[in-house]
Amino acid sequence: MTLDRRALLTSAAGVAAAGLLAGCGGKDLDDLLTQAATVPREPARLTWWVSEIPSRRGAVVADLIIRAFERRHPLVRVSKINALSTSDGNRSAIATQLAGGSPQPDVYLGDTTWPAQFGHASLALPVETLLPTGFWDAFPAALRDSSTFRGSAYAVPFFTDSTYLFYRKDLLAKHGLRTPRSWEELLHTSRTVQRAGDVETGFLWQAGVSESLTANVTEFLADAGAEVLDARGRAVLGGAEAERAFSLMADFTAHGVSPRTVATYKESDSQDAFANGRGLFLRNWSYAWVNASNPKVSHVSGRIAATLRPGFEGTGRSGVSCAGGWSNFVNPSSQELGAAVEFARFCAGSEVQRLLAQEAGVIPAMTSVLSGPQARAAGDPTVLRAADLRLVARPVQTPYYPQVSKALYTPANAVVRGSLSPSAGVRAAREGLRTALEGKAL
Template sequence: MALSRRTLLASAGSIAMTAGLTTACGTNDLDDLLVEAKRPPEGPVTVRWWAGKIPARDGGDMRPAIIRAFRRKHPTIRVETVKGLSTTDGNRVALTTQIGGGSTTPDVYLGDTTWPAQFGANYLALPVDSLVPESFWDPYPQALMQASSLKGKVYAFPCYTDAAYLFYRKDLLAKHGIPVPRTWEELERGARRIQRAGDADYGFVWQGSVSESLTCVVTEFLADAGGSVLDRSGRVAVADEPAQRAVSYLRGLVDAGVTPSAVTTFAEQDAMDAFAGGRAVFLRNWAYAWGMSEADGASKVAGKVGVVPRPGFEGRPDSGYACLGGWSNFINPNSENLGAAVAFARFCAGEEAQMMLLREAGVLPAMDTVLDGPAAARTGDPTITTTRRLKLVARPVQTPYYPQVSKAVYTQVNSAIGGSEPVGGALRAARSDITAALEGKAL
């Protein structure tokens, strides 16, 4: 790579986040990188892929199988895995430091779907939209493309996605003659009836801790009520009427005892344990919860669980909103093997790898056309067969300051559901904190 790129990268930390990759390295430098990224590798090369375990249905790891399939198509490109860290934030901080310091490795890294704006704006990811035909993006969910973009540029190749569902106890609903709820109000009434009968400690469990998990929950309930954290223009909308309805409902669940007051400390595993342990009627969780609920020996509710898209509010025309999750492959702009890195990331996004994920993985393929095919129906996995009924919604990731925006959301909403602040006051505080975050002021 040219010395000018190394020098420019070293000073990137002093460049405003909103300036983006073009400002950080100059239009000509970016054009040179993109030309290089389109060029097939000459001779044997090694690509280093930073990626945590991609779980297989049998408990194994999908990464070796994906690499073997890629090597059959590209025998001159060797892929070495660099083990990712155990947490999303840990990976984000480590990669920000490493790539921001000018490291040429990893060449490709698997990152959260919330990262593109932040990483693209800070010269930590190469814009990839011009490296493929425009039609390349057609088979992927619109919410995923929205989350992967900043100012019209796409900064990641899809790999796999995730979404939230409503899990419920089929046996308890049948015992009490309660239909699967179509609205949140029906869910609350049904849950209270089963609790009063003494058949469950908790009516509905979800993730309410001071963490990113609560931002996901809030994003969904805001969509249910017809709102969002940021509007389409990027302005703060979290203190409007839909937000009042959404957060008031969550607070009301706690006040009514349908959701335990300890939900303010519940991370994903806490909610999962309560449901798989037979203590709750309903659970909001990601796709992996199906496998954990059905695990013989480890789950007390195996064979008793149903899965449906999330309900909606009474009087609202829509239901089935689900927060978009998952991981995508980013290209390190400093890589000395850009062409090979792009080839590998494209392969992971392509139909062959996506079909492997469908057949063998414990995650959801990102490609809609794979989820629409007959192979998806044959899996018998309800999280796969119902995925195309979901209305995926992205978190407020259209800003490089998303981590600060998310912190403002989950901190203030947690205080509202816990009762330490009134809903209206917490939402006004969230609005103020989000506004400050969007202006680049640290929280």
């Protein structure tokens, strides 16, 4: 079987490659997997495309990992290539580079939403047969699902990112209010504290026209018990459950609990507003705890807490989190496939996973590490409560995921802005999903 580098689908940033792209020098996939299965016994050099990893104590986490790997493999030297700061920007940049057959980077850090798109386009080496038996037993099922396309894994777990409800514990205590157990209660609690003049905004989240909103929509739909795609990958979004989720997004802005500007917010916007004391509640990824609890950058340090996201009244569902995070992918054009696969596996191993728990402001992907001494010593509630989450995957198991994501976030943003009713937003999303899954969307 020869690797066929198919047309890379249009990304959210507008990068497209039409027609068949250059293969890996015409190499046979079996030959590539044979090379990848052997760690080199002579000097080798690797490049790792990696973005900055949040740090708990100021260390450059990527450098710590590289040094640990080089101690285990003294013949291999690893250098970094600094990746971009956003998922969409990274996807476009790395896809453009790999589509031309570049042998570098050998390993690249990518979002958990990428495997189907990159696997379909032959921009990532299928690694399923290169992983030891029982490998996936150490990781959440949702992570394996998002890493797999048509029965093969195209990504090796590194760290996960989950979402939580961060809140001002001092303000809840002042008003004798408990942590909300439902979205309806959160709306009421927010208005109570806002009317008292103690906070400007009740609930901060991300509703800008981007992947950030897709993650939020995925969670609200799961809260309500609404499906996006069925087991066969067909769009089935609809019904009272989906409308309940879209109505909640409209209620946040309609009742003034969220500012109208939330329709432009991404993660950093909402996090900055919360750290500056403008919000009572914040939905954000786990790394927000490190930033909001740092007295050097946060005005609310020492006055915040984190808990699982609430659910809707009467559903019995709470603690839902979108399954996020970053994994390592292997460039099939790498000249050092054996070393590249070994590095990706090393990052998924217990040594690095414990290092992440101790040094990084992210959640280790390996489940057992979450209850280990490094996680407990970190004292981060997002790590300590990670095992309690109900992880849900975005509809990523399609090479058309960028278009699928757009089909969700575009009407959802219109609902938040008030220019589309919740029922109309659900209908628009369903039709957009169907078009996207047929490969007809831009």
